[in-house]
Amino acid sequence: MKLEKRTRSYNDACGTAHALDLIGERWALLVIRELMLGPKRFSDLKADLPGISANVLTQRLEGLEATGLVRRRRLPPPGVAQVYELTDWGYEAEPIVQALGRWATRSPAHDPRLPLSATSLMLSFRTMQAPERVAGLAATIGFRIGDQHLVARIADGRVHTERGDPDGADLILTGAAEAIAALVYGHVPLEALTAAGALTAEGDTALAATFATLFPLPPKVGSESVAQ
Amino acid sequence: MKLEKRTRSYNDACGTAHALDLIGERWALLVIRELMLGPKRFSDLKADLPGISANVLTQRLEGLEATGLVRRRRLPPPGVAQVYELTDWGYEAEPIVQALGRWATRSPAHDPRLPLSATSLMLSFRTMQAPERVAGLAATIGFRIGDQHLVARIADGRVHTERGDPDGADLILTGAAEAIAALVYGHVPLEALTAAGALTAEGDTALAATFATLFPLPPKVGSESVAQ
DNA sequence: CGGCATCCGGGAAGATACTG
DNA sequence: CAGTATCTTCCCGGATGCCG
Numbered sequence: 001m002k003l004e005k006r007t008r009s010y011n012d013a014c015g016t017a018h019a020l021d022l023i024g025e026r027w028a029l030l031v032i033r034e035l036m037l038g039p040k041r042f043s044d045l046k047a048d049l050p051g052i053s054a055n056v057l058t059q060r061l062e063g064l065e066a067t068g069l070v071r072r073r074r075l076p077p078p079g080v081a082q083v084y085e086l087t088d089w090g091y092e093a094e095p096i097v098q099a100l101g102r103w104a105t106r107s108p109a110h111d112p113r114l115p116l117s118a119t120s121l122m123l124s125f126r127t128m129q130a131p132e133r134v135a136g137l138a139a140t141i142g143f144r145i146g147d148q149h150l151v152a153r154i155a156d157g158r159v160h161t162e163r164g165d166p167d168g169a170d171l172i173l174t175g176a177a178e179a180i181a182a183l184v185y186g187h188v189p190l191e192a193l194t195a196a197g198a199l200t201a202e203g204d205t206a207l208a209a210t211f212a213t214l215f216p217l218p219p220k221v222g223s224e225s226v227a228q
Numbered sequence: 229m230k231l232e233k234r235t236r237s238y239n240d241a242c243g244t245a246h247a248l249d250l251i252g253e254r255w256a257l258l259v260i261r262e263l264m265l266g267p268k269r270f271s272d273l274k275a276d277l278p279g280i281s282a283n284v285l286t287q288r289l290e291g292l293e294a295t296g297l298v299r300r301r302r303l304p305p306p307g308v309a310q311v312y313e314l315t316d317w318g319y320e321a322e323p324i325v326q327a328l329g330r331w332a333t334r335s336p337a338h339d340p341r342l343p344l345s346a347t348s349l350m351l352s353f354r355t356m357q358a359p360e361r362v363a364g365l366a367a368t369i370g371f372r373i374g375d376q377h378l379v380a381r382i383a384d385g386r387v388h389t390e391r392g393d394p395d396g397a398d399l400i401l402t403g404a405a406e407a408i409a410a411l412v413y414g415h416v417p418l419e420a421l422t423a424a425g426a427l428t429a430e431g432d433t434a435l436a437a438t439f440a441t442l443f444p445l446p447p448k449v450g451s452e453s454v455a456q
Numbered sequence: 457c458g459g460c461a462t463c464c465g466g467g468a469a470g471a472t473a474c475t476g
Numbered sequence: 477c478a479g480t481a482t483c484t485t486c487c488c489g490g491a492t493g494c495c496g
Contacts, residue, residue, distance in 0.1 A: 270459060286459070
């Protein structure tokens with residue numbers, strides 16, 4: 001284990017270029033994305049980042065820790081596990097994640113049916129919500145995705161998402177993130193997903209249809225923009 | 229010339245991940261940044277991107293053209309040159325460039341005295357302007373940076389930047405982008421820069437000091453955020 | 457000169473196996 | 477569970493050279 005010389009830099013005073021020096025390496029921003037809802041353990045990060053290898057994840061975490069975006073913390077006695085969490089500055093990267101996400105959904109090549117992590121799904125709710133559709137609504141929807149428990153709270157004209165106990169929510173959806181994405185973004189009816197065994201719904205199942213209207217996708221890039 | 233198999237993908241339905249599939253390769257976003265103010269020729273791109281090699285620039289332009297972000301256009305007869313320009317969708321990436329730039333200026337490692345392109349400087353004015361400081365002002369500042377002519381128009385509570393003829397501006401600054409950055413972000417007085425021969429000012433030179441107050445940098449990340 | 461293709465060396469990423 | 481070690485592959489960066 002030798003001291004690394006610093007990663008090759010763009011050597012550019014432009015803030016954008018410096019940002020790429022910090023988080024431009026492959027996987028770096030997706031690691032940050034996965035920590036956006038709170039601390040995670042190494043193995044959870046690895047499981048939620050389809051395709052990353054252990055050594056690359058180790059390198060990214062080391063790098064992000066060195067630049068002050070990620071902090072390593074040992075959990076209190078009950079569990080011996082250690083977790084990685086974003087620093088305040090790390091959390092401030094959320095607008096970047098959102099700007100990228102919003103922009104890329106216009107891509108003709110974007111396939112919303114690919115694998116999806118629970119964190120990505122929750123962040124997409126933050127990004128894609130349409131204020132004029134959310135206005136006046138009040139509800140709480142709980143999610144059980146694998147062993148992750150999450151909540152979307154609709155209030156004050158905004159959809160708030162966070163980790164939390166789904167119990168007591170008006171509607172609780174249990175299933176894979178991809179199935180919930182099919183409901184919200186693919187506009188597959190809840191009944192079709194429950195019938196297929198992809199999703200389980202408890203509570204106010206009619207709420208699901210309303211929820212699915214809150215996150216309209218921007219129009220795909222049309223031929224007028226791409227053709228020469 | 230064989231058909232390339234498409235670049236390795238994150239294979240993730242998350243919009244952020246797809247954005248990285250599109251513009252996550254090294255240099256890609258900086259190429260887009262350099263085209264943000266309008267079309268450029270290959271050699272201008274190469275000159276304005278310190279450190280990029282010709283073959284990598286070729287690859288990036290091919291890739292960006294294939295994804296529909298960049299268009300290649302042959303200029304009308306007077307010049308045989310061809311230029312690269314962003315598509316509408318490509319221009320829509322500006323919020324990404326801005327989010328990255330704004331976020332990265334908080335980095336302790338950010339050195340604003342590194343080389344800087346004229347385009348980066350103009351975009352930084354868009355990004356970093358403080359509306360409460362711009363309010364009520366009206367002025368036009370012209371820039372001659374190398375052979376590039378640019379204008380910043382202060383009106384309607386906003387700073388607008390674009391390519392344009394500096395003649396007739398209230399103040400015209402001639403010099404390297406780094407010198408103008410020293411004025412605006414380094415708060416080096418205009419007199420010091422003109423005395424050193426780094427900058428030439430014509431017109432309302434007092435305007436320079438006002439202009440330099442319009443773009444406050446956010447506070448650097450402090451020890452409270454980085455320390456464990 | 458502008459716009460590439462080609463070859464090469466170094467280094468980062470990916471896959472797998474292995475260890476405390 | 478949380479990484480390390482090793483090997484292979486591929487990308488990046490630099491140099492050169494071709495061709496209009």
